[in-house]
Amino acid sequence: MKLAVTVNEKAHEHEVEPRLLLVHYLREVLGLTGTHVGCETTLCGACTVLLDGVPVKACTVLAIQADGAKVVTIEGLEKDGVLDAMQQGFWECHGLQCGFCTPGMILAARDLLDRNPHPTEDQVRGGLDGNLCRCTGYQHIVDAVLHAAKKRGASAAPAPSPAATAAPGAGRHA
Amino acid sequence: MIPAPFDYAAPRTIDQALAALAEGGEGTKPLAGGQSLIPVLKLRLGSAERLLDLGRIPELRAIRADGDPLVFGAAATHAAIEDSAAVRAACPLFSEVAGRIGDRQIRNRGTLGGSLAHADPAADWPAAVLALEAVLVARGPGKVARSIAAREFFRGLMSTALAPGELLVEVRVRRPGAGGTAYQKVRQSASGFAIAGVAVVLEYGADRVCKRAGVGVTGVADRPYAALAVEKALTGRRLDEATLAAAAALVVEGVKDPLSDLHASGEYRLHLARVHGERALRRAAGLAPA
Structure with missing residues (x-):
């Protein structure tokens, strides 16, 4: 089938089998190997990319489902040699050990801050529960996200969305 | 892991989807958010001759939370429900359940109707629709919709009251009265x-x-x-x-x-x-x- 998709602001067209997974399309057809294949079972989040602006696990999306969509991978964050604020946060806080989970972590964490620009530590940990670090280097990952939040806050940050900041379990209705 | 080959179609309306389902028969499987079906296909626990992608049918994604009952299109994502301030105000149980499914990436793809129709015995949505006595609306080959009480819907292990050729199109939730x-x-x-x-x-x-x-x-x-x-x-x-x-x-x-x-x-x-x-x-x- 014909697939037309924009990846990191570049338009692509390819003939693909319907069963081709988005992660394999990105890695094997486009050569964008920053998106990693980890568990392949929708658990680890190493294959996280942004699909029309929201993070998804590319091992559990068919490439053809992205027809007409905009995809952003880790390779799309750096602009003119300058790292994105979250990448810079991971750099400055040593938010990685082996680095395998890092692309997914960074993309999921960016989305977390887009929805909740000033998260608490617990909200960062909860918000990244779709991404596993086999090195268990979570402390520095959390530090990196909080650092990036602070830096982003120093520049212009959008107002927090009520949905993203509401306390869980506030289930009473009048 | 790579699924066995299948054909793919992406209807733009519910009517087109129903026609394709009727024409395809048993081997045609509706694909909603794919967060259960794609793993099943990858692990080859199940197979499909043809996937019918319901993700390009705008009328299936609508959420109307201003009236009573609240009406959710079957392809509304967990994240869309989680993020809706109107849903949070009218039916906080739905917001709470939506926000606790899987993780955010899964919630961005997975859908209310997909979860209900898949009927995993450990899924979250079934508990909510049972507690709220929701009504599940199915459409078959005819034009007439069929309403199924949530409490009549789950028939056994991953088995529901949906008939072959039927699609779950809508979930209606009565606004709960005062309480918690x-x-x-x-x-x-x-x-x-x-x-x-x-x-x-x-x-x-x-x-x-x-x-x-x-x-x-x-x-x-x-x-x-x-x-x-x-x-x-x-x-x-x-x-x-x-x-x-x-x-x-x-x-x-x-x-x-x-x-x-x-x-x-x-x-x-x-x-x-x-x-x-x-x-x-x-x-x-x-x-x-x-």
């Missing part, structure tokens, strides 16, 4: 599925007398169920500590053959359902955690 709601679950830590999950709706006024109780349980039996004994023990009664504790003991009443796997034995699941059932009841009744 809660969803309490123990997550399987990798997948986020419920090892035991209990959704509670309690309607009561200033006198704390329970006008209506709805309790849905997931993760425990071969299918999600409404805990009728708990509802009966609460309706018409004052919601005090002793009444809630006595009612919570009935959460697993009638469960003969609980689910049991490497994550939790049947006995442990029954225990968790009772404990978390009581926590959910207390929270919905506005009592402090025990």
Whole structure:
């Protein structure tokens, strides 16, 4: 089938089998190997990319489902040699050990801050529960996200969305 | 992991989807968010000749939370429900359940209708629709929609009241009256599925007398169920500590053959359902955690 998709602001067209997974399309057809294949079972989040602006696990999306969509991978964050604020946060806080989970972590964490620009530590940990670090280097990952939040806050940050900041379990209705 | 080959079609309307489903027969599988179906195909636990992608049908994604009942298109994503301020105001149980499914990436793809139609015995949505006595609307080859009470929908292990050729198109939820709601679950830590999950709706006024109780349980039996004994023990009664504790003991009443796997034995699941059932009841009744 014909697939037309924009990846990191570049338009692509390819003939693909319907069963081709988005992660394999990105890695094997486009050569964008920053998106990693980890568990392949929708658990680890190493294959996280942004699909029309929201993070998804590319091992559990068919490439053809992205027809007409905009995809952003880790390779799309750096602009003119300058790292994105979250990448810079991971750099400055040593938010990685082996680095395998890092692309997914960074993309999921960016989305977390887009929805909740000033998260608490617990909200960062909860918000990244779709991404596993086999090195268990979570402390520095959390530090990196909080650092990036602070830096982003120093520049212009959008107002927090009520949905993203509401306390869980506030289930009473009048 | 790579799925076996299949054909793919992406209808733009419900009518086109129904026509394709009728024409394709057994081998044609509807693809909603794909967060269960794609893993099934990859692990080759199941197969499809053709996938019918419901993700490009705008009318299936709508959420209308301003009226009564609330109306959710079957392809509304968990994240869209989680993020809707209108849903949070009208039916906080739906917001709470949506926000506790899997993780954010899964919630961005997975859909309400996909979860219900897949009918995993440990999924979260079934507990909510059972507690709220929601109505599930299906469309078949004819033009007429069929309404199925949530409590008639789950027929067995991953088996529902949907007939071949039918699509779940809409979920209607009556706006709960004054009172409180809660969803309490123990997550399987990798997948986020419920090892035991209990959704509670309690309607009561200033006198704390329970006008209506709805309790849905997931993760425990071969299918999600409404805990009728708990509802009966609460309706018409004052919601005090002793009444809630006595009612919570009935959460697993009638469960003969609980689910049991490497994550939790049947006995442990029954225990968790009772404990978390009581926590959910207390929270919905506005009592402090025990």
